[in-house]
Amino acid sequence: MKTKLLCFLGLTICLVSFAYAQLSGASTNSYVCFSCHKDQAKDWATTWHSRSHVDSNPIYKAMINYISRVTYQPEESVLVGCAQCHNPKMTIKEISSKDSFTLAKVLNVETEQTKRIEASVGAENIKDGISCNICHNVEKVNESMNMEMRGFKAVEWGPNDIVYGPFEDDGRAGIHKSIQKEHFTNPDKLCMACHFGGETDSKVELYATGKEFLGSADTSQRCADCHMSTKRKGIITPEIKKPGITAKEREIRSHLFEGARNSEILKDTLSLDAKSEGNNLILELTNLTPHKAPTGFGGRSIDVKIEFKNGANVMDTQIYTLEIVYADKKGKEMVPYLAASIKSDNRLAPHESRKLNVPKFPGATNAKITITYRLVSERILKLINFSDPVFNKNYPVISMDVNL
Ligand code: HEC
Ligand code: HEC
Ligand code: HEC
Ligand code: HEC
Ligand code: HEC
Missing domain, CATH: 2.60.40.10 (Immunoglobulins)
Incomplete structure (x- = not known):
């Protein structure tokens, strides 16, 4: 009702209030950010962060299918473990009463449990992969060298209408509050929430990129220097103008998370x-x-x-x-x-x-x-x-x- 009323006042307020309603909702999708942050959105869409979900990444799906076949468990039971880093905001963190779930899947019957788990995997914001909200809603990174404490276990998210970032708020964004955080001024910490390493049930080390990096004694370049871009001067969302507030020129980076598929990094x-x-x-x-x-x-x-x-x-x-x-x-x-x-x-x-x-x-x-x-x-x-x-x-x- 309030949103509709504001819409009579003008298109801008209408758009902003619509986006605000979306932003404070429980399921915050990246498209909410696209209208204002076009450059970041364009870059991010080329990266496999945007495809970190079984429906978007075919090798991830094939790997889960293989593990499910050789360990005799439903794909969802495998996926819930992988989601720790691949879909860290998935609401289901663990499958309780695994046997009844497996039985329901084998018999192909729908139960309250199967419905809940499928809805959790297929939720809009989860299909969005490592989205804007996954990173920019992180209020705190709990630094740890423990291979188990990665993904959602390494971060604490704030309220959905707050965006955390590298800068102090100058009041221009309007639609969202923004708060400066150290894990954005030194983003290695944020990257290592998921990229530090992991381990198998037999404690065999996986993906130890962050551990390798800290052991290298060369931290002269950060993850973001090579995988985002060097910093350059620019104005965030120059088209947004607010009376009395002059947009600041900031040191910004690209959002390419460069890898073999979307860049020349090799x-x-x-x-x-x-x-x-x-x-x-x-x-x-x-x-x-x-x-x-x-x-x-x-x-x-x-x-x-x-x-x-x-x-x-x-x-x-x-x-x-x-x-x-x-x-x-x-x-x-x-x-x-x-x-x-x-x-x-x-x-x-x-x-x-x-x-x-x-x-x-x-x-x-x-x-x-x-x-x-x-x-x-x-x-x-x-x-x-x-x-x-x-x-x-x-x-x-x-x-x-x-x-x-
Ligand atoms: C500790 C966090 C973590 C866990 C748990 C995890 N992954 Fe990953 N996964 C990552 C990271 C980080 C990458 C990106 C590494 C890279 O690009 O080389 C990745 C990449 C992958 C890739 C390559 C994707 C591509 O597009 O090339 C596959 C396949 C994959 N993971 C499968 C799985 C499966 C299956 C599970 C569960 C059995 C799982 N992962 C659990 C963090 C994790
Ligand atoms: C994997 C984590 C991650 C994801 C996903 C991500 N960002 Fe960022 N973003 C960062 C980091 C880290 C910085 C700070 C970079 C720096 O200044 O060193 C940043 C900076 C920004 C900034 C400040 C200006 C700039 O470009 O440096 C904006 C605006 C922004 N992000 C918007 C977005 C939007 C919109 C999306 C989704 C389309 C998004 N981000 C996705 C990590 C992320
Ligand atoms: C209605 C336009 C609009 C929308 C929608 C929007 N932003 Fe912003 N955002 C801005 C403006 C304007 C700034 C301020 C730039 C400045 O201060 O230089 C900003 C700043 C930022 C910053 C830098 C803040 C800091 O503390 O470092 C980040 C990060 C960011 N936005 C992320 C997002 C994300 C993520 C979304 C989606 C959930 C989003 N924004 C949606 C307009 C918007
Ligand atoms: C919430 C967990 C998480 C965080 C935080 C995170 N990543 Fe990732 N990253 C992943 C996962 C999962 C993948 C694999 C996605 C896939 O291929 O499906 C990945 C993939 C990548 C890739 C390969 C991308 C491609 O397009 O081939 C790069 C490079 C990367 N991340 C760099 C970074 C950097 C740099 C940061 C810090 C600014 C960061 N990541 C933060 C989880 C994360
Ligand atoms: C000096 C530049 C540099 C720095 C600093 C750096 N990387 Fe890389 N990274 C590369 C290059 C070049 C590759 C491609 C070759 C390879 O895999 O080693 C790469 C590959 C990767 C990949 C696999 C990419 C893919 O296509 O799947 C991931 C994931 C990754 N880096 C994450 C990180 C993280 C996390 C950090 C910080 C802890 C980091 N990198 C620091 C240059 C860098």
């Missing part, structure tokens, strides 16, 4: 040096990042392909792969989440330089070195029986030709 992964010495081709790979290369999800890998050639003729091809391989109790390769141990891990440590001595192929006159990145190794794709052009692809990192 070009800054490593440097490559190659020279011919006696009977060997000597390669030197240097990790330019303060975390491992590759880092993050356990399926990521970097392939160093060496082609020995005579002129344009390829005589021999060798591939050296940097990756982490997880194993089950019997030592067989397993997806990270069900691993009992780490079988091998030859990824480059933060800033590590590694020399590879490769014997020259007899008769070769030159060599071509091509380094590429995979989001998921071919073996894991085969294991979970999944294929998709985004994931089954080699993304270019760097390449070089050497005369032998």
Whole structure:
């Protein structure tokens, strides 16, 4: 009623009051922010933060399906655990009376419990992934080195009509109060709520990006410097004008959360040096990042392909792969989440330089070195029986030709 009344007063107030009603509602979706924060919205939509949900990310769905099949539990039972970081505001945090839930799913009957869980997974704000609200509603980050205390266990959210950010409020936003918080002036803390690490039931470490970063002794660049952008001068939402308030020029960043899929960040992964010495081709790979290369999800890998050639003729091809391989109790390769141990891990440590001595192929006159990145190794794709052009692809990192 109040909203309708205000609408007679003018379109602006109408829009603002409509957005305010949305903003203070329990389900705060990103589209509420889009009309005013177009640049942030445009960037964010290209990132996989915006797709962190079973309905939007096919590999996440396939992985949950695989785990559900091999552990004989409904997909929802697996998903609730993963949601700790992937959908941290999901209302259901744990499935009580798991047996009755499993039975209902097996028999395909609808119960109060199945309805509640499905509604929780499919809620609009949850389908929005790591949305504006997930980050900007974080009032406090509880810093911890404990692998268990990640995702929703690492943060406390404030009331939904408050936006937390890097700046002091100058009263321009109107629609939302904003409060400056240290985890935005130093966003590493916010990133590490989810990106510090995780662990399997057998306490095998997963996704230890933040732990690698803190152990690297190089914190000269923050996560945001490389994955958002360097700071630049700009006015937030210049089209909003309020009498008596002059918009401040701020130091702002992009919202790209740059990764292999939406940016050129892979070009800054490593440097490559190659020279011919006696009977060997000597390669030197240097990790330019303060975390491992590759880092993050356990399926990521970097392939160093060496082609020995005579002129344009390829005589021999060798591939050296940097990756982490997880194993089950019997030592067989397993997806990270069900691993009992780490079988091998030859990824480059933060800033590590590694020399590879490769014997020259007899008769070769030159060599071509091509380094590429995979989001998921071919073996894991085969294991979970999944294929998709985004994931089954080699993304270019760097390449070089050497005369032998
Ligand atoms: C993964 C967490 C995360 C998500 C998701 C996110 N932001 Fe941000 N946002 C940040 C951080 C961190 C900063 C501060 C960056 C800095 O100044 O170092 C920020 C800064 C801002 C700012 C201040 C100006 C600027 O660009 O630096 C605005 C406005 C903003 N975000 C709006 C949004 C909107 C709108 C969305 C959704 C479309 C969104 N954010 C999604 C983390 C996030
Ligand atoms: C009606 C327009 C409007 C809407 C809708 C809106 N904002 Fe804002 N927002 C602004 C303006 C204007 C500012 C102030 C910029 C300044 O002070 O320089 C601002 C500032 C911010 C800041 C920086 C504040 C700080 O303390 O650092 C963040 C972060 C932000 N908004 C996030 C959001 C998010 C998230 C949403 C959606 C839930 C949203 N905004 C919805 C207009 C809006
Ligand atoms: C609430 C948990 C959470 C927070 C906080 C968070 N992330 Fe993420 N991030 C995720 C999840 C989950 C994914 C994987 C999403 C997917 O692919 O479905 C992800 C993916 C990414 C990716 C790969 C994105 C792509 O498009 O390929 C990058 C890079 C990243 N995050 C950087 C950051 C940075 C930098 C920050 C801090 C400003 C941050 N994240 C804060 C949970 C989070
Ligand atoms: C000096 C720049 C730099 C800094 C600082 C940095 N990264 Fe990265 N990051 C990279 C590069 C380059 C890659 C791509 C190669 C790789 O995986 O190592 C990457 C990869 C990633 C990925 C995997 C991306 C994908 O496409 O899935 C995640 C997640 C990530 N970083 C998170 C973080 C977090 C969290 C921090 C802070 C704790 C951080 N990074 C600090 C440069 C940086
Ligand atoms: C401790 C927090 C956390 C938990 C718990 C977690 N994840 Fe993740 N997940 C992340 C982060 C952070 C990323 C992004 C890393 C990167 O980009 O390399 C990610 C990325 C992924 C990816 C790669 C997505 C892509 O788009 O490339 C898959 C698949 C995935 N997670 C599946 C799962 C499954 C299945 C579970 C539950 C069994 C789970 N995750 C539990 C934090 C978590």
